Amino acid sequence: MEKMYLLLNKMKSVGLVLGLIIMSTLVSCVKNPPESSFKTTPYDIKVPKGFPVITYNPLNPMTQEGVALGRKLYYDPILSNDGRSCSQCHFQANGFTTFASNSLVHANLAWSTNFLWKGEVSGTLEDQMVFEVTKFFSTDVSKLNANEEYRGLFKKAFNITTITEKDVAYGLAQFFRGLVSYNSKFDQFSRGETDLSPSELNGYILFTTEKGDCFHCHSIPLTTDNSFRNTGLDSVYNSTNWGRYEVTHNPLDKGKFKVPTLRNIELSAPYMHDGRFATLAEVIEHYNSGVKISSTIDPIMTKPGKQYGLKLSVQEKKDLISFLKTLTDTTFINNKAFSKP
Ligand code: HEC
Ligand code: HEC
Numbered sequence: 001m002e003k004m005y006l007l008l009n010k011m012k013s014v015g016l017v018l019g020l021i022i023m024s025t026l027v028s029c030v031k032n033p034p035e036s037s038f039k040t041t042p043y044d045i046k047v048p049k050g051f052p053v054i055t056y057n058p059l060n061p062m063t064q065e066g067v068a069l070g071r072k073l074y075y076d077p078i079l080s081n082d083g084r085s086c087s088q089c090h091f092q093a094n095g096f097t098t099f100a101s102n103s104l105v106h107a108n109l110a111w112s113t114n115f116l117w118k119g120e121v122s123g124t125l126e127d128q129m130v131f132e133v134t135k136f137f138s139t140d141v142s143k144l145n146a147n148e149e150y151r152g153l154f155k156k157a158f159n160i161t162t163i164t165e166k167d168v169a170y171g172l173a174q175f176f177r178g179l180v181s182y183n184s185k186f187d188q189f190s191r192g193e194t195d196l197s198p199s200e201l202n203g204y205i206l207f208t209t210e211k212g213d214c215f216h217c218h219s220i221p222l223t224t225d226n227s228f229r230n231t232g233l234d235s236v237y238n239s240t241n242w243g244r245y246e247v248t249h250n251p252l253d254k255g256k257f258k259v260p261t262l263r264n265i266e267l268s269a270p271y272m273h274d275g276r277f278a279t280l281a282e283v284i285e286h287y288n289s290g291v292k293i294s295s296t297i298d299p300i301m302t303k304p305g306k307q308y309g310l311k312l313s314v315q316e317k318k319d320l321i322s323f324l325k326t327l328t329d330t331t332f333i334n335n336k337a338f339s340k341p
Contacts (some may be wrong), residue, residue, distance in 0.1 A: 023258040033209045038067050038159040043174070045110070048182035050190060050221055060170045061176060066159040068341070070175025072153065073168060075340040078144065080137045086172075087291045092339055094267045096179070102275035107181040107263045113226050119248050125176050129169035141165055177339060179265050183331040186323075190221065196326060197308060203323025206316055213310070214287075214320075216300050223262040224329065229298045230246045230255035232291035233272060243273070247259075254296045266328045280321050288312050 006140035016024040045239065047054055056062065089103050090096040096106030104117065115121040133139045144150045144163045154163045157171060186204075188194040196204060206212030219225045228244045237245070237254040244253040259272045271277040277286065289309040291301050303317040312320070332338070 031326070040157065043067050043178065044180075045178060046186065048180070048221075051182070052111060052222070054177070055124070057126050057173070058124055062174055063157060065153075066171055066174035067178050068155045070159045070171040071175065072341050073171055074175055078147070078150075079133070079139045081134075081140060084137075087340065091106055092111075093333060094264075102270065104258070105261050105268050106176065106179055107261060107329070108222055110177040110180065110181070111222055111226075112224075114228070114258055118244050119228055119258055120247055125173040126170055129172040129176070129279075130166065132164050132172065133169045133237055139165060141168065144168065146184060149279070168176055178206055180330040183334040184263065184329040185326040186237070187221070187329070189326070195263065197320045197322065199322040200326050201216075202316070203319035203321070204326075206312070206320050207323050210305070211285075211310070212312070212320060213300065213303075214305065217259045217298075218262050224259045227259055228253065228256040229259055230257075230294065230296045231287075232293065232297045232301050233276070233286070235292040235294050237294065238297070239272070252296055257296060261328050262324060264329060264333065266325045268312070280324055281317070283315050284312075285318050288317060 042068070043062040043064050044223055045054060045062065060066070060131055073079060074086045077083050077088075079085065090106055096103075102117075102134075108113075108220065109125060109128075112125070112128075113122060115131075121128045121131045141163050144154075151161070154167055154171075160167060185194060185196070185200075187198050189204075195201075203212075203267065207218075208215045217225055217227065217229055217231075230243075234241055234255060237243075242254055244252065244256040247253075265271075266280070269278055269280075269282050271280070279282050284314075287310060291306075291309065
């Protein structure tokens with residue numbers, strides 16, 4: 001009898017639970033009918049061996065749909081009010097820079113925490129893209145909202161019916177996070193897949209030891225440490241070359257600029273924030289013999305042994321350039337997944 005009672009009780013609670021499940025499914029179906037049909041395909045970034053972990057933005061998970069949308073937006077003048085598209089100043093063939101200006105190389109920005117030469121934006125790629133869309137392009141989202149194709153694409157990627165500037169930025173950010181360069185000759189060498197020539201190897205040694213002393217700032221494998229530094233390009237700093245100081249107003253930041261990635265650097269002349277050097281040979285000569293002293297120069301530039309420059313031989317300068325050229329990633333440059341859809 002007691003057993004029977006217990007069994008009945010159990011059945012009651014099972015029934016109750018079942019009822020609750022059925023009811024809550026019904027309620028959620030009625031409340032959010034579109035959610036059930038919204039499905040995206042995850043986009044996995046292959047993080048290359050030896051690279052740091054990527055910090056994703058949990059608010060903007062990577063999806064095939066989001067990346068495809070960002071790619072289309074990147075190549076579309078619809079974002080601007082003067083007929084320009086992002087790609088117009090950032091050519092894939094030049095590592096997403098242009099030979100006519102001092103725009104920064106776009107590769108491996110997934111690992112960046114500071115953006116633009118003076119670091120006007122810090123945070124994630126989403127923060128940088130909000131800047132691009134709202135401040136730089138002042139994108140008129142009503143054009144996108146009036147465009148049936150885009151309404152469909154945004155719905156597929158983000159399940160939204162009204163497109164805001166934030167959504168545009170998030171799409172672009174996903175495309176940018178996927179721009180990973182990891183197949184240069186140097187990467188292949190690091191993975192033990194190929195050898196460097198004697199000149200490239202010597203350049204690599206110069207780059208990564210105190211003799212050339214590049215690696216403290218252009219740290220391997222990203223070739224940047226994400227910091228701001230004064231590399232002694234000028235001896236006097238005023239409103240034309242204040243750099244990071246313009247953002248922080250800290251006098252110690254005068255003349256500091258973002259340490260740029262050197263990936264695809266062979267393809268992205270002219271060099272430095274103001275494009276003052278036309279060739280890599282000029283850049284190397286700056287580090288070798290052109291460094292100018294000022295109160296905010298980075299201590300690495302003037303440390304013992306470097307007061308009179310690096311004193312590199314003609315061959316050593318050539319070797320450094322040979323090494324820099326091993327950072328060219330033709331797989332990345334020619335990757336159809338990054339080109340105009
Ligand atoms: C008129 C040319 C031009 C156009 C158009 C343009 N850019 Fe740029 N971009 C630049 C220049 C120049 C810089 C470097 C400026 C600076 O740092 O002060 C830059 C910097 C950037 C950076 C920073 C990279 C880094 O390493 O910090 C990103 C990201 C970027 N652009 C993305 C975009 C996107 C997205 C668009 C379209 C919405 C776009 N750009 C349109 C010229 C352009
Ligand atoms: C103290 C840090 C530091 C050291 C050391 C250093 N760099 Fe740089 N490098 C920078 C910064 C910062 C910039 C950008 C400077 C600017 O535009 O004002 C830069 C710019 C460059 C550029 C141009 C990048 C572009 O997109 O225009 C090249 C090439 C380069 N460095 C190569 C080297 C090499 C080779 C060495 C070693 C001989 C070296 N760097 C040592 C910090 C450093």
